Amino acid sequence: MDYLGVVLIVAAVAAAFVVIARNQAWKGRRARAENDSQLALAKRTAEAAVAGLIEALTRLAPVAEQDPVAQAEYQHADAARVRAVRCLHEATEPDELCLVTENLEEGRWTVARLAARAAGEPMPSRRPPCFFNPGHGPSARNIHWHGRNVPACTADGARIDAGADPYIRTVERGSRRVPYWEGGPAYAGWARGYYAPWQGSTLVADIVRQA
Ligand SMILES: [Zn+2]
Numbered sequence: 315m316d317y318l319g320v321v322l323i324v325a326a327v328a329a330a331f332v333v334i335a336r337n338q339a340w341k342g343r344r345a346r347a348e349n350d351s352q353l354a355l356a357k358r359t360a361e362a363a364v365a366g367l368i369e370a371l372t373r374l375a376p377v378a379e380q381d382p383v384a385q386a387e388y389q390h391a392d393a394a395r396v397r398a399v400r401c402l403h404e405a406t407e408p409d410e411l412c413l414v415t416e417n418l419e420e421g422r423w424t425v426a427r428l429a430a431r432a433a434g435e436p437m438p439s440r441r442p443p444c445f446f447n448p449g450h451g452p453s454a455r456n457i458h459w460h461g462r463n464v465p466a467c468t469a470d471g472a473r474i475d476a477g478a479d480p481y482i483r484t485v486e487r488g489s490r491r492v493p494y495w496e497g498g499p500a501y502a503g504w505a506r507g508y509y510a511p512w513q514g515s516t517l518v519a520d521i522v523r524q525a
Contacts, residue, residue: 349407352500355486356408359494359504363418363449364402367395370425377432384431387424394421408500415507419443422451442518446470447483447494448508453517462520495521 371391378388398417405411426438444450444467445459453465457474470480485497494501512518 352408352498353405355500356411356504357402357405359485359501360398360402360411360414360418363415364395364398366449367391367398367418367421367425370422370429371395374425374428374432377428380431384428387428387431391421391424391428394418394424407503409503412503412507412510415448415504416510417507419448419508419511426452441465442512442515443508444470445518445521446480448505449483450481456517464521465517 371388374388378385394417398414398421401410401413401417405414422443423440430436430438438452438454441453441455442465444453445464446466447470450467450470452467454468455466455471456463457466457471459466459474459480466474466480473480483494484491485494485501487497487500494505497505509518509521
């Protein structure tokens with residue numbers, strides 16, 4: 315092979331590497347853009363849930379002043395709120411939002427106890443979040459819905475008993491709004507965190523697969 319032939323081969327190989335590198339860079343940029351867009355969507359959903367906990371804590375602040383037990387519960391819920399906010403800010407992947415909602419589940423449960431205390435009602439037993447919208451807080455009972463046994467809050471349970479539709483949390487997917495369990499990978503971590511403490515419980519056996 316003469317000198318020119320070697321130069322041409324080297325040039326062709328170098329050009330191929332440039333094409334491959336550009337391709338990989340483009341794929342990397344596209345994957346990052348997809349991740350960022352899913353993260354932004356999921357963060358917006360998680361931010362709304364954190365705002366719900368903050369609103370509940372603000373409403374129940376006077377209850378916390380009543381006695382040391384209520385005060386300890388309030389601080390417990392507030393600590394969960396602080397952890398949820400920190401995890402929200404630190405999340406770089408949509409899946410990491412499970413840490414946000416795991417803390418929100420803890421916070422909402424403690425808020426439910428404070429609310430019962432404020433209303434002079436018996437302390438509720440700990441139950442998984444409402445399936446239709448985990449932001450509704452802890453469920454009141456399990457109910458059969460479309461062939462599944464799912465936890466439902468009092469309001470959604472009553473709607474279903476009356477033959478109406480539950481208030482389902484919808485999320486953005488492309489140009490449509492769909493139930494969160496059809497929201498795809500962007501919302502998988504967000505949903506999973508709510509039910510993470512309930513892994514293995516028969517109360518959520520019909521939904522953990524989707525969450
Ligand atoms: Zn509900």
